[in-house]
Amino acid sequence: MRTILVAGGGYAGFYTAWKLEKKLRRDEARVVVVDPRPYMTYQPFLPEVLAGSVEARHAAVSLRRHLRRATLISGTVVAVDHAHRTATVQPAEGPEFALGYDIIVVTAGAVTRKLAIPGVAEQAIGMKHVEEAVAIRDRLLTAFDRASTLEPGPLRRRLLTVTFVGGGFSGVEGFGELLSLATSLMRAYPELNPAELQFHLVEARDRILPEVSDGPGQWVVRSLEKRGARIHLNAQLISARDGHVVLSTGEEFDSDLIVWTVGNAANPMVRSHTDLPIDGRGMLIVRADLRVGTESEPVPDAWGAGDDAAIPDLAVSRPGAVTVPNAQHAVRQGKLLARNIVATLRGRKPKQYVHHSLGTVATLGLGRGIFQYRGIVIKGLPAWLMHRGYHVLAVPSWERKTRVLAVWLTAALFGRDIVSLASVQDPRRAFVTGDEPVEPPAQPPIRSQHVQSA
Template identity: 45%
Template sequence: MPEPRIVIIGGGHVGLTLALRLQRMLRPGEARVTVIDTQPHMTYQPFLPEAAAGSLEPRHVVVPLREALRKCEVLTAQVSAIDHADRQLTATLGDGRVVHCGYDILVAVPGSISRALPIPGLAEQGVGFKTIGEAIFLRNHVLSRLDIAASTTDEKLRRRLLTFVFVGGGYAGIEAMAELESMSRYAIRSYPQVASRDMRWVLVEAMGRIMPEVSPPMSEYTKQRLTERGIEVKLNTTAKSFMDGHVMLSDGDVFDADTVVWTAGVRPHPMLEDSDLPRDSKGRVECTAKLQVRGIHNVFSAGDSAAVPDLTSSDPDALCSPSAQHAVRQAKVLADNILALLRGEKLGNYKHKYAGAVAGLGLFQGAAEVYGVKLKGFPAWLLHRCYHLAKMPTASHKARILGDWLLELPFRRQVVALGELHDPRAEFVKAANTRGLPKSHGRAV
């Protein structure tokens, strides 16, 4: 009898944690595991702000799937459809070939993508903050704005270059903005032409407070810390337009900005739209407390793409929030339940009371609320680092991250823009197309 095949769609936090646990706990010949993702690595998103700010080497916050999952089959492909009636999915490989993959047990954990709104100019001017590529781009982009601003004599252009807008006051937006602002304040030490007061950082949030994951007092504390650093926090405000870098906000404020970062929420991966799995009004896969897709015993889901009942809430309709905290714990229960299904044992429920949250607000600054205990400043920042270091998959990546942090103690931050990373062929193409141009007679500077 052939081995049952477990197919995991998604190599993110849930998918990698699940596969690691399965490859460790499966008996020889009990089942084979296939992981399918469009990227050959998992990105640990809580460390993206530090990667963008230069505190961490970008390669150290991603885990290569093939390196970590040596006992699993890893396919770099895009799943385009799920047909559970035939227990088959359709995927497009890197070379363009379309293949059909059968399964005995399916785990749909493709994660989420940025939830963009139809705001004029957003698609042309904005950038998200969910991938390592976006983090590296933002670091290079922000530092290059300082470079250009330091050399221009055009005051209007200078104001535009030094204006940075972040839309979304959740954890992603707060941490990304705080880390990049901290990095920029450090970087201008090397730019005598630029002062901290020349930069304008604007946080736009549609709700009446930032960081809804924590209590109102901790939210207000975080807002005060950001305001003390000169960051404008605009609550109950929405963006109306970003056309040509001209920012229009609902509070009437109008200005130009060369940097627009969109962190205003996420939505389930659109791949789920081409499946026959039951989904709720928000597009998430409907699950039971056992993480099984509702009405289907051999299909599971978890993480951002799943609507999982919150058994710790008094509200019978409450669902688990889309957070890394739930994702890693759901992955462990998911692995145990898949093993139980294979072995004919009883499946367990996922039940975890939300412990709280920790956030880094730049070097040596943070805010945390864990099981009702509030921490501020350096203790919260230290807890933020320790918690996420412990949750980072694989010992080698933990060691590399710790090494990056220790190197920060005796040495200065490296703050240099490497813009050519985004178009590495530009200089070669320019040289190849140059044919006997006359020597320049421009003025020396």
């Protein structure tokens, strides 16, 4: 039997393997999936995980629960030698080993783009995985508890200051949802003054949400500012050392929570450790039919999809356009990729990937959203309902859909849960210290000079 290696269990990899299981005959090929996590993250739900509107585990789809015929390896493909049909796998435990294959599907996904800014690596939290979303939420809830015991002053102001860096889709959605949660928390903390709550969104360009046109993007800025947020456009983060945020505009402030959502970078394995063709950005060169290579020089037995693949976008007329790295494309590419692999195994021609956008929809907090399809723009509650409706239909499996709907119904009746479980990040602390009260982590000193210029 042929071996089909799926390198990466994210959107594209999960859907490829899932559909291959359903379409392949049992004696036709075996599927091997390599991914360091035992689940696929449904990333559109991460902003709602931040806000407590979706349980963290409901935004994760178990690979073993759904890929019952595939062989799952907990590890990472760190190199591909396609000339010899061999991949190098670094397992979760133990030394690296070579894994042979007949057909490879590269869906390793992109990684968080990092910049060499002082303090970011030590202070910031990303927003690409479920664990990060949970940590952000718990960090905010813990900050409210700690701030409520303090007198008004610099430390309390620092604890109630949140900074998001990056005004793209995930950044704006996460920012809006966390702002919604923080605003609602004020009712449970009468000791705190709502004016002390500070939310900053920093974007290097002159606009946020590049996925929508200028008018809707400006409306989102105005909407967030009406809710008390500070939107810093044409501003770059210069330093975040010890939680002291310095912007290129000259503004400075202390922030207890810094969230990094600047964007994606090429996967290191694809960029530097494979003999498959890549472009100048370190992305895998993929044809419209999802085979690796160019129209004139396809690479036999190699396929690619998802965020680490530069796939021609046949739905737009602009020469050289490639599909944008989002869930809409990754899911559909994974499904088509499975059909194309089966077609080639059975002597048929693969089909080209063409997807016309269904529009852009974003959540901006509980009951708030925006939707745009060409010249049609819907704002507020209707757009928010469209966002929820679309994603509950899109999340894989009826089991996950039912669980998410149950949480939403419970929240509608009783409100969002505001319990912080930040202690799970250090579960042995109570065991080691016994019943003694635990001192909170030491905070860096508060700077005496803060510039709050516009």
